[in-house]
Amino acid sequence: MNATDRTPADLLRSALAADPGRPLVTFYDDATGERVELSVATFANWVAKTANLLQGDLGAEPGDRLALLLPAHWQSAVWLLACASVGVVAEVGGDPAGADLVVSGPDTLEEARACSGERVALALRPLGGRFPQPPAGFADYAVEVPGQGDRFAPFAPVDADGPGLVVGGEEFSQADVVERARADAAGRGAGEGVRVLSGLGYDSWEGLSAGLYGALATGGSVVLCRNLDALSPQALEQRVESERVTLRV
Secondary structure, three states, X not given: OOOOOOOHHHXXXXXXXXXXXXXXXXXXXXXXXXXXXXXXXXXXXXXXXXXXXXXXXXXXXXXOEEEEEOOOOHHHHHHHHHHHHHOOEEEEOOOHHHOOEEEEOOOOHHHHOOOOOEEEEXXXXXXXXXOOOOOOOOEEHHHHOXXXXXXXXXXXOOOOOOEEEEEOOEEEEHHHHHHHHHHHHHHOOOOOOOEEEEOOOOOOHHXXXXXXXXXXXXXXXXXXXXXXXHOXXXXXXXXXXXXXXXXXX
16 A cells, blocks of 8 residues: 555555455355455445445535444445545444435434435345335435446545544544554554454444455455354354455454
């Protein structure tokens, strides 16, 4: 990764330039048996499309607040990087009533209705599938995102020192996210190219650092596991071996 990268979007651009074909996020949901693997290029394409949706169709601007009501999931990771690309502040588990926009999973729709701004819903179905019936008052992400452009350019420059993320009641600037992710990775002994298996949620900085930002900061990759407690110890060891995991969190 480049030492000059100061935002998560910078880290993703550097990863794309360095090796677009390598795995970046491998997602498992052990309650459903789902497995999705996204290369850097595929992940970056999802981020570009989502950022275009966010900036264009939803009219989001730098400094706007987005309540992100999603679990640890590959699509949550996409939204976090899309927010960073536009300059929108992602408030993980934030209060929809105080947010400019809300992005919700299927289990938090009623809570999300408190947002008076734009509302987007994700079904979180395998392969990014849509809702059988779109929730009233929400745009279905799986319907809206495919037609978005594959390249993204922000209307306004993103301020690396401006607010970028709120999680666990703590606010981080874009630069803070990058610097702390680098420091965390070094503290875990996660060198370049590390492959981390994380069963942590995205509702804490530790979970976000281990399950997303650390991989970007080190040129590594993450095996992100939801409902990992459904997996037997033997099956977990098999996954560690088959996925070539070098660090568990």
